[in-house]
Amino acid sequence: MQTFEYLSFTGTGVLLQAAGATVPKSFKDTLDFLQGMGVYEDGMMHYLRELRKFVWAEYDNFIADAQALAAIFTLIYFGLKSYEMISGDRKLEIMPLLRPFGLAMIIFWWGAFIKLITVPTDLIAAHTEEMFDESQMLVNGLRIERAYLMVQLSDQLLKVQAETEVAKHEADTWYENAWESVRSSVKEGFSEVWNPIVELRNRMQVGLQLLLASLLETVAIWLLRCSVYLIFMLQIIFSTILIILGPFSVAISILPAFRDSFTTWIARFISVNLYSGIAYLVLFVASLFQQYALEAEITRYTDLVDHSGANMAKLAAFAGNGILSFGMVIGTFVLGALTMLTVPSISTWVVSTSGVTSAISTVARGASTMSRSFISFIR
Numbered sequence: 001m002q003t004f005e006y007l008s009f010t011g012t013g014v015l016l017q018a019a020g021a022t023v024p025k026s027f028k029d030t031l032d033f034l035q036g037m038g039v040y041e042d043g044m045m046h047y048l049r050e051l052r053k054f055v056w057a058e059y060d061n062f063i064a065d066a067q068a069l070a071a072i073f074t075l076i077y078f079g080l081k082s083y084e085m086i087s088g089d090r091k092l093e094i095m096p097l098l099r100p101f102g103l104a105m106i107i108f109w110w111g112a113f114i115k116l117i118t119v120p121t122d123l124i125a126a127h128t129e130e131m132f133d134e135s136q137m138l139v140n141g142l143r144i145e146r147a148y149l150m151v152q153l154s155d156q157l158l159k160v161q162a163e164t165e166v167a168k169h170e171a172d173t174w175y176e177n178a179w180e181s182v183r184s185s186v187k188e189g190f191s192e193v194w195n196p197i198v199e200l201r202n203r204m205q206v207g208l209q210l211l212l213a214s215l216l217e218t219v220a221i222w223l224l225r226c227s228v229y230l231i232f233m234l235q236i237i238f239s240t241i242l243i244i245l246g247p248f249s250v251a252i253s254i255l256p257a258f259r260d261s262f263t264t265w266i267a268r269f270i271s272v273n274l275y276s277g278i279a280y281l282v283l284f285v286a287s288l289f290q291q292y293a294l295e296a297e298i299t300r301y302t303d304l305v306d307h308s309g310a311n312m313a314k315l316a317a318f319a320g321n322g323i324l325s326f327g328m329v330i331g332t333f334v335l336g337a338l339t340m341l342t343v344p345s346i347s348t349w350v351v352s353t354s355g356v357t358s359a360i361s362t363v364a365r366g367a368s369t370m371s372r373s374f375i376s377f378i379r
């Protein structure tokens with residue numbers, strides 16, 4: 001398999017090179033305009049990062065209410081403990097009486113507490129994102145090289161189609177003006193020459209094939225992008241709700257009957273924050289499959305483009321497949337999209353919690369119900 005190298009772009013010149021071939025920067029700009037910059041749209045990924053920072057800034061909306069509840073629950077807690085000690089059911093214990101003050105301090109310093117517990121998950125996300133970014137540089141370079149070879153191959157097929165059109169026209173003219181005396185003897189021999197030309201011409205109808213291949217690839221890449229955006233949006237929504245309403249979990253955990261609510265909240269919050277690190281790790285693994293598929297298809301496209309005369313049989317067979325694509329890249333895009341949907345389940349392997357999984361299931365059931373209702377409405 002040929003080796004491909006991706007080099008960075010500057011404002012001028014051609015800096016994307018693969019197997020000795022060059023891709024014009026104008027083609028790269030056109031492809032970025034049509035399909036977006038990168039497999040996952042760099043602009044959208046940057047927007048999701050900034051959106052998380054923006055919505056997390058609203059963490060203090062219910063701090064005052066939670067502080068008031070914490071004060072009330074602290075009085076109730078002291079009353080219960082005091083009654084138990086006065087009645088003789090419990091001995092005098094100091095440490096349990098300090099627990100409400102510790103929980104109240106967490107509410108008072110809620111912003112600092114959030115930053116503290118997100119440090120481990122942010123470190124994981126930063127490391128896996130770095131791995132993902134490095135792999136995407138190579139994948140995006142291969143994607144552009146493959147698209148350029150597809151255009152070259154379609155141009156080549158159109159050229160062969162034009163040549164067969166001319167050959168057919170010349171053959172028809174010659175056949176109609178043939179001498180009447182030799183028409184019968186020429187007809188049989190000419191059919192042997194003319195029929196393969198017409199057959200090749202019919203197989204080289206590439207316009208609709210190229211459109212279909214482009215449509216399938218666009219659908220696959222947007223399916224992959226939507227699944228990635230969905231996971232990051234779910235993380236933003238769930239984590240924001242947990243941050244804003246988290247002080248109430250801290251306050252209610254002061255009461256003995258709800259003492260586990262705060263630890264449950266921490267487990268769910270960490271599980272949701274792991275989405276980023278796990279998602280980038282899944283994308284990194286998916287990029288390895290994409291890299292293999294892109295290199296495999298580029299090798300085949302290069303063979304067809306550079307040796308069109310020697311591989312006319314392969315060219316005709318490829319053109320007769322229905323679409324101008326080998327399907328491997330499209331398959332890896334769909335596989336990556338399906339794999340991304342497993343991120344919430346994978347996060348529960350690290351931090352066991354059922355609440356987030358139940359929320360994901362509810363979202364999925366709601367989306368399924370809306371889809372069925374929409375289809376019924378259309379019918």
